[in-house]
Amino acid sequence: MQALPRERQGMARQRFDAAGERLLQPLRTLYGGHEGFEHWTLQLCAKLGSSLARRPAALQRLDTQREGQPDWFVRERLLGYMAYADRFGGSLAGVGERIEHLKDLGVGYLHLLPFLRARQGDSDGGFAVASFEEIEPALGDMADLENLCARLRDAGISLCADLVLNHVADDHAWALAAAAGDPAYRAFFHVFADRSEPDTYEASLGEVFPEAAPGNFSQVPAMNGWVWTTFYPYQWDLNYAHPPVFAAMAAALLGLANRGVEVFRLDSAPFLWKRQGTSCTNQPEVHLILAALRAVVDLVAPGVLLKAEAIMPTADIARYFGAGERAGRECQLAYHSGMMAAAWAGLAEGHPALLRQILENTPVPPIGAGWISYVRCHDDIVWNVLRPEVTAAGDDFAARMGAVAARLEGRDPESYGRGAAFQSGDDGQVHGSNGMTAALVGLPREVSTPADPAALRRIELMYALAFFAGTIPLIYMGDEIGQDNNHDAADAARQQADGRWLQRPRLDDAQLALARAGRGWPGAVLAAIRRLAALRRDPRFALDAPVQVLASGDPQVIVLRRGEAIGLFNFASEPVRVDPTAFDLDEAWSDQLDEQAGAALDMLPSWGSRWLLRT
Numbered sequence: 151m152q153a154l155p156r157e158r159q160g161m162a163r164q165r166f167d168a169a170g171e172r173l174l175q176p177l178r179t180l181y182g183g184h185e186g187f188e189h190w191t192l193q194l195c196a197k198l199g200s201s202l203a204r205r206p207a208a209l210q211r212l213d214t215q216r217e218g219q220p221d222w223f224v225r226e227r228l229l230g231y232m233a234y235a236d237r238f239g240g241s242l243a244g245v246g247e248r249i250e251h252l253k254d255l256g257v258g259y260l261h262l263l264p265f266l267r268a269r270q271g272d273s274d275g276g277f278a279v280a281s282f283e284e285i286e287p288a289l290g291d292m293a294d295l296e297n298l299c300a301r302l303r304d305a306g307i308s309l310c311a312d313l314v315l316n317h318v319a320d321d322h323a324w325a326l327a328a329a330a331g332d333p334a335y336r337a338f339f340h341v342f343a344d345r346s347e348p349d350t351y352e353a354s355l356g357e358v359f360p361e362a363a364p365g366n367f368s369q370v371p372a373m374n375g376w377v378w379t380t381f382y383p384y385q386w387d388l389n390y391a392h393p394p395v396f397a398a399m400a401a402a403l404l405g406l407a408n409r410g411v412e413v414f415r416l417d418s419a420p421f422l423w424k425r426q427g428t429s430c431t432n433q434p435e436v437h438l439i440l441a442a443l444r445a446v447v448d449l450v451a452p453g454v455l456l457k458a459e460a461i462m463p464t465a466d467i468a469r470y471f472g473a474g475e476r477a478g479r480e481c482q483l484a485y486h487s488g489m490m491a492a493a494w495a496g497l498a499e500g501h502p503a504l505l506r507q508i509l510e511n512t513p514v515p516p517i518g519a520g521w522i523s524y525v526r527c528h529d530d531i532v533w534n535v536l537r538p539e540v541t542a543a544g545d546d547f548a549a550r551m552g553a554v555a556a557r558l559e560g561r562d563p564e565s566y567g568r569g570a571a572f573q574s575g576d577d578g579q580v581h582g583s584n585g586m587t588a589a590l591v592g593l594p595r596e597v598s599t600p601a602d603p604a605a606l607r608r609i610e611l612m613y614a615l616a617f618f619a620g621t622i623p624l625i626y627m628g629d630e631i632g633q634d635n636n637h638d639a640a641d642a643a644r645q646q647a648d649g650r651w652l653q654r655p656r657l658d659d660a661q662l663a664l665a666r667a668g669r670g671w672p673g674a675v676l677a678a679i680r681r682l683a684a685l686r687r688d689p690r691f692a693l694d695a696p697v698q699v700l701a702s703g704d705p706q707v708i709v710l711r712r713g714e715a716i717g718l719f720n721f722a723s724e725p726v727r728v729d730p731t732a733f734d735l736d737e738a739w740s741d742q743l744d745e746q747a748g749a750a751l752d753m754l755p756s757w758g759s760r761w762l763l764r765t
């Protein structure tokens with residue numbers, strides 16, 4: 151184990167004084183009853199010390215800067231971009247060749263979907279991780295990762311990587327050792343000799359892939375029993391009640407942080423703790439685990455951010471920032487999946503009632519924390535996150551969300567969308583919808599086909615809202631040029647097996663070139679996204695100010711205030727005149743999105759959006 155040089159020992163002591171108890175207290179609650187707990191804790195602390203000793207100087211400098219300014223990412227007004235490394239740049243080195251494109255958009259945060267060595271064969275897009283210490287060979291190696299991180303850092307871009315916390319691939323070394331009969335590794339997983347316990351658990355569990363991977367347990371002959379598999383049968387859930395699992399995942403995180411990863415997307419965070427009679431999501435222990443991981447980061451790599459991937463109802467997600475005395479001491483970032491799904495529902499319904507409900511009830515993040523807003527990502531739009539709001543409105547969930555999904559998926563006569571249903575069976579259950587933004591808003595499949603100006607307004611509406619209301623908005627790769635669904639024949643089989651590949655195309659270089667040349671409707675989409683990105687840098691859009699929902703005087707329009715800015719978003723298929731007295735709309739305001747708007751600020755075209763500032 152590497153010793154910490156004398157000149158850094160004072161800093162380490164200070165950090166331990168500040169964050170040590172925030173590590174030890176949750177660990178005591180989680181694992182204090184285990185034999186040898188004290189010894190285990192000492193070993194863990196020694197490992198943290200050795201990670202600290204190995205932390206490269208350039209990253210230490212980031213730590214020092216950010217330690218004094220925990221809301222650095224809010225102040226820097228980071229704009230995010232997310233992509234699969236292979237679909238974006240071919241390889242990690244290839245991603246480096248795309249930095250100019252990111253800089254051109256003003257991106258300061260790049261989330262690359264899983265790039266660690268994945269399971270052989272099906273790997274859930276890399277979310278079945280076979281090694282936390284190796285890169286997927288087709289994408290490069292660890293030296294490529296370090297190089298890419300350094301290049302991005304030089305360009306002012308932080309790399310975000312997935313840390314798949316909940317499970318590993320069935321060919322990860324821990325799973326292989328368990329299957330070979332090693333009891334130390336069998337304890338890493340939830341294994342049951344017969345169906346009796348799984349059956350009692352199942353009574354209160356949901357299903358993530360009800361069609362493709364029904365149930366939450368898989369029979370594994372090599373394990374002589376049933377293994378907990380929330381997602382695909384080859385993704386084995388880790389048992390966080392077993393202390394070595396926590397230590398191993400903390401080590402995986404720090405290993406990647408020391409390579410230069412600056413943000414970790416904590417994949418499937420809600421599922422880490424199991425309890426009979428519950429949905430086995432969002433359990434109190436999950437928050438203890440995350441608080442302990444945050445303390446690990448604060449001790450060793452305080453320049454690093456944690457981001458919760460909790461695709462849950464809004465009230466549950468807010469707790470991933472930490473609640474009560476742990477406020478601000480879990481994840482700094484969390485996806486606002488409710489806002490995203492409600493915006494799509496608003497588009498489909500022609501009014502933003504659900505969005506209004508969601509935003510009115512969205513807790514303001516603690517200082518040094520913020521919401522990730524987004525329009526699309528690599529997954530389906532999960533409708534279930536809106537269940538509490540739909541139920542509170544007194545509506546039948548399946549009927550209301552079924553109609554929303556049908557509209558976006560091109561299954562009703564009024565549809566302009568070209569999405570597809572995901573895992574939504576014939577039993578009337580509505581699960582998720584797939585599709586790229588461009589396809590869902592009704593942009594043409596071919597760039598040579600003229601676009602309906604209304605479709606252009608719809609894509610701008612969705613991005614204008616996400617850019618206005620989030621702390622870090624994300625552009626999903628391809629959206630900036632209006633790229634269509636994935637039609638690549640090479641992906642047909644995977645798409646057949648998992649419909650989410652519909653929104654995972656390769657970046658279309660011809661379309662990008664067209665857009666960059668300012669030609670065709672892709673040029674218009676890129677111009678709109680660039681404009682939004684530039685406007686968002688104006689300090690009057692105070693990113694630390696809460697997003698307030700104002701009265702609009704019209705149910706089809708949502709009016710938001712943030713700092714000194716007001717955003718108007720019309721979800722209706724017809725022009726709407728808002729009541730200017732409802733929110734002091736006078737001639738002192740001007741629209742930053744449409745300079746032609748002039749004084750007619752109260753008139754919004756169908757699907758029109760405005761960002762107003764006082765002149």
Ligand code: GLC
Pocket residue numbers: 274275277278314381417418459528529
């Ligand atoms: C996350 C990912 C998703 C994956 C799942 C299991 O939800 O976004 O793509 O299937 O985790 O790892």
